[in-house]
Amino acid sequence: MTVPFARHAVLLGILSFALAGCAFKPSPHSETGSKPLKETSKRNKAPNFNLKDADGRLVSLADYKGKVVLLNFWATWCGPCKIEIPWFVEFQKTYKDKGFTVIGIAVDDEGWEVVKPYINAKQVNYPVVVGTQWVDNAYGGIEALPTTFVIDREGRIARTHVGLVSKSDYESDIQQLLD
Amino acid sequence: MKLRSSSFFGRAALALLAPALFAQTPGVLTVPDPPKLTVGRAADPVLKLKVSIRPGYHANSNSPSEEYLIPMKLTWDTAGPIQPVDVLYPKPKMEKYEFSDKPLSVFDGDFEITTKFKRAANPPLGPAFLTGKLRYQACNDKMCLPPKTVEIKLPVLMQ
Numbered sequence: 001m002t003v004p005f006a007r008h009a010v011l012l013g014i015l016s017f018a019l020a021g022c023a024f025k026p027s028p029h030s031e032t033g034s035k036p037l038k039e040t041s042k043r044n045k046a047p048n049f050n051l052k053d054a055d056g057r058l059v060s061l062a063d064y065k066g067k068v069v070l071l072n073f074w075a076t077w078c079g080p081c082k083i084e085i086p087w088f089v090e091f092q093k094t095y096k097d098k099g100f101t102v103i104g105i106a107v108d109d110e111g112w113e114v115v116k117p118y119i120n121a122k123q124v125n126y127p128v129v130v131g132t133q134w135v136d137n138a139y140g141g142i143e144a145l146p147t148t149f150v151i152d153r154e155g156r157i158a159r160t161h162v163g164l165v166s167k168s169d170y171e172s173d174i175q176q177l178l179d
Numbered sequence: 180m181k182l183r184s185s186s187f188f189g190r191a192a193l194a195l196l197a198p199a200l201f202a203q204t205p206g207v208l209t210v211p212d213p214p215k216l217t218v219g220r221a222a223d224p225v226l227k228l229k230v231s232i233r234p235g236y237h238a239n240s241n242s243p244s245e246e247y248l249i250p251m252k253l254t255w256d257t258a259g260p261i262q263p264v265d266v267l268y269p270k271p272k273m274e275k276y277e278f279s280d281k282p283l284s285v286f287d288g289d290f291e292i293t294t295k296f297k298r299a300a301n302p303p304l305g306p307a308f309l310t311g312k313l314r315y316q317a318c319n320d321k322m323c324l325p326p327k328t329v330e331i332k333l334p335v336l337m338q
Contacts, residue, residue, distance in 0.1 A: 077249050077316060078323040080278040107325070144322040163322035164278055 037176055043156035046071065046149060047138035051105075051129035054116045059103065059127045061155070068095075068177040069151040070102045070170065073131065076118045077108065078145040080164035085122055087167045091174060092126045098178050099153065104128035105135060107142065152177050207236045207317045207324060215334040218261055218298060226333065227291045228253070230313070236324075237285040238315040240271035244284040249316035249326050253292050259309040260302030260337045267293040277320045302337050309333040 046069075050060045061069070072088060074081035088102040104126065106115040111130045119128050136142050139149065150159040150173045159173055209231045218224045232238055239248045255263040269290045273282040292313075311331040317324050 075323070075325075076247055077326070079245075079248075079276065079283075079318060080322055082247075083278045109326075144324055146322065164320075 037150070037152075037158040037173060040152075040156075043152065043158055046151045046155050046157050047135075048155075049129075049132075049135045049138065051132065051135070053127050053129055054112055054119065059129050061103070061151075064101055064103070064151075065155050066099065066153050068100045068153055068174060069149075070100075070174065071105065071149040071151055072102060073105045073107055073139070073142045073145060073147045075107045075145055076114050081146040083164060084146055084148075084167075084170075085124065087170065089123065089125055091170065095174055095178065100174060100178060102126040105131040107131045107136070107145065150174070150177065207233045208238060208313075208315055208327070208329065210313060210329050210331055213331065213333050215336055216261075216296075217336045217338060218296075219338045220298070223264070223298065224261055224296045224335075226294045226296065228294065228311075228313075228331065229289070229291055230286070231289045232287050232317065234288070236317050236319045237272075237274065237283075237287040238317045240284040240286050241268040242271070242284060244273070244281065245279075248283070249314075251286060251313070251315045253294065253311060253313045255294065255296075255311040256309055260299050260307050260335060261296040261309060262299055263294055264297050265295040267295070276318075278318075298337075304337045307335045307337060309335050 046061060048060065048062045050058055053059050061071070070088065070091065072081075072084070074085070085104075088104070091100070092102050104119075104124065106128060108114050108130070115128065115130055139147075144162055146161070146164065148161045148170075149157050150161070150170075152158045158177060161169070211229055211231075213226060213228055216224050216226055238251055241251050243250050251268070253266050253268075257263065269286065269292070271284040271286055274285050274287070275282045294311075309332075311333060313329045313331060314326060315329070316326040
């Protein structure tokens with residue numbers, strides 16, 4: 001009679017452990033913090049897009065192959081996004097000549113009417129486009145902002161940051177991929 | 180651009196990348212079905228709409244402290260047997276968040292939005308429905324969710 005009890009106890013233990021694992025909800029920082037980037041072999045290709053910037057110039061992700069890209073989904077109504085944008089301006093200045101760029105995808109429903117004044121005011125020095133539903137779907141459905149994809153020189157997604165993370169987290173990713 | 184996903188596999192892939200974040204996104208703000216509002220001839224009807232925001236999240240108030248923020252707004256169909264006269268929001272909280280230099284005017288937790296109605300001229304008597312829309316935009320300390328609109332169906336009994 002002790003054997004079935006032991007089996008039940010083991011099963012119960014496994015079930016409890018599994019449920020505890022499901023209940024664990026790490027914070028955004030622990031989710032994306034200073035972990036190593038995704039292994040090269042496990043990285044998915046970043047979907048290409050062709051969208052126009054505020055001046056009507058075509059921005060195509062494929063044109064940046066060979067560069068490290070920080071692809072940032074943001075909106076003018078998103079407070080946490082506004083913290084990150086000055087960092088991205090700084091990264092663009094520091095790392096542009098080393099084979100790096102930021103690309104911003106604004107998801108405001110009002111489009112350029114609100115996005116253009118904002119990027120002009122903030123002196124955004126990297127390409128910004130207004131997103132489409134197609135791009136949103138291609139990137140798996142962006143449900144929270146900011147969402148930033150860190151893309152390696154081969155056009156693969158090395159990390160995804162959802163929510164505000166630290167400037168040093170981004171910088172660490174960029175430096176790892178530029179090395 | 181509306182932020183939503185129609186790709187199950189895409190959603191699943193992102194959910195694997197950030198399970199804690201996406202697990203929290205649906206249903207941040209809920210509005211229970213309001214009870215039937217009985218409208219007599221003597222007094223103008225008043226509805227107190229209950230609203231609940233998930234702990235850890237907030238929504239901008241009806242009068243955000245920053246111009247770029249999307250305000251909460253309750254609107255009602257004006258073609259029904261009762262018509263909205265005034266919408267009264269609770270006193271907002273001024274809260275400071277990691278992403279803001281100054282405190283922001285927000286709602287969080289459980290609260291009520293009061294709508295004062297007036298009886299339409301010669302309304303049909305008996306049961307009816309009035310539809311309303313509550314538009315809001317919610318964030319937590321680290322991320323924001325896209326603006327959403329909750330549809331409200333208010334059962335009305337005109338006497």
